[in-house]
Amino acid sequence: MKHYINKQKGYSNKVPRDLWIKCPYCKANLYKKKILPYFECPNCHYDFQLKAMEKLKLYTKQFEPLDSNMEVSLKNIKFPNYKEKLSVAKKKTQLNDAILTGIGNIKGFKIAIGVLDPYFIMGSMGTVVGKKLVDLFDTASSKGLPVILLISSGGARMQEGIFSLMQMINVSDAVIRHSKKGLFYLSILSDPTMGGVSASFAFQADVVLAEPHARIGFAGPKIIKNVSSEEFPTDFQRAEYLMKHGLVDNIIRRSQQLDIIADLLKIHVK
Known part of the structure; x- marks a missing residue:
């Protein structure tokens, strides 16, 4: 201290x-x-960013990790200083990549859960994140489990180029396979949820919840303004704006999410 x-x-x-x-x-x-204990602003109810392991503890105490030793192969990735950036992120988060996946239990319901870590290169989706998500959905499909994703991400990881963009369709396919089994998928969008993550699996869920004031979108507002030359509302790309326009089902404070999740599981899980 x-x-x-x-x-x-x-x-x-x-x-x-x-x-x-x-x-x-x-x-x-x-x-x-x-x-x-929820890292929630008492004034505006903004939910602070948390590391994946810290956030997971708020949702379940029973957790069996999946693919915890999976690491990115740098064989075909030549981005400068990427290896060093990965090393720093691993030490900061105690994870091998930007997502923690596994099987857990929420109020008596067995679930497959994934938590993206914004402290690991902004929770960006590279090949490992994509593969772990595919495995999570396929495992849930084979076991008949609902999937809950706690999402906070800057989007696809630019250091992995086309390999990261390919994960958008890979994960989307796994979501569809899970859905065809009649199984439930819930996504909870935290600040921020952007780029290729928002453009793929984040909005494919049966129910999409968001935390108060979370930034959610594809490109950043400055890029959109430069391209379109238009002025946007001050709350543009905030959860409240998206809910107003029908893109988010509801906005739920982190301190209230467990009860809402349990209610949704009661409705959707046989």
């Missing part, structure tokens, strides 16, 4: 530096303990 130090007097007054945190949406300065 870091402290402020009075160098002239040579002692520490033991006031931690990390007691306060600023909400990215309403800009309120918050006493950090006030946002626990």
Whole structure:
């Protein structure tokens, strides 16, 4: 824990530096303990970004990981410094790539669950994320399980080029196979959900929920403005705007999601 130090007097007054945190949406300065345990702003209900392992603990205590040792092959990927970037991300998240997948239990319902990690190269989808998602949906299909995805991603991973873009159709096909079995799929979109992830499996779910004020879209607003030369509303690409226009089924605070998930599972799971 870091402290402020009075160098002239040579002692520490033991006031931690990390007691306060600023909400990215309403800009309120918050006493950090006030946002626990769901990491939710008490003023505007914005849900802070969490690492995959931290978020998973809010949803299930029973979890068996799938494909936890899968790593990207760099044989055909020549992007500069990509290996080093992967190494930094692995140390930061304790994951081999940007998603944690496995079989869990939510309020008595056995489910297949995947959690994207925004701290692993912005939760971007490369070959490993794609393969793990395909395996998750196919495992759920074979076991007759619903799938829940907790999504926070910047989109397809540019370092892997066409290999990452191919994952959009690969995962979409797995979602369709799962759906044809009559099985339930729920996606919960966190801040941000962008790019190739939003353009594929994020919106293919039977029910699409979003967290308050989450940024959701394909390209960023600056890129869209430069291309179209149009002005957009201030809440453009926020969850509330998407719900107003019928792209999101509902906006649910993280602190309320477990009960909503349980209700949906009661309705959709035999």
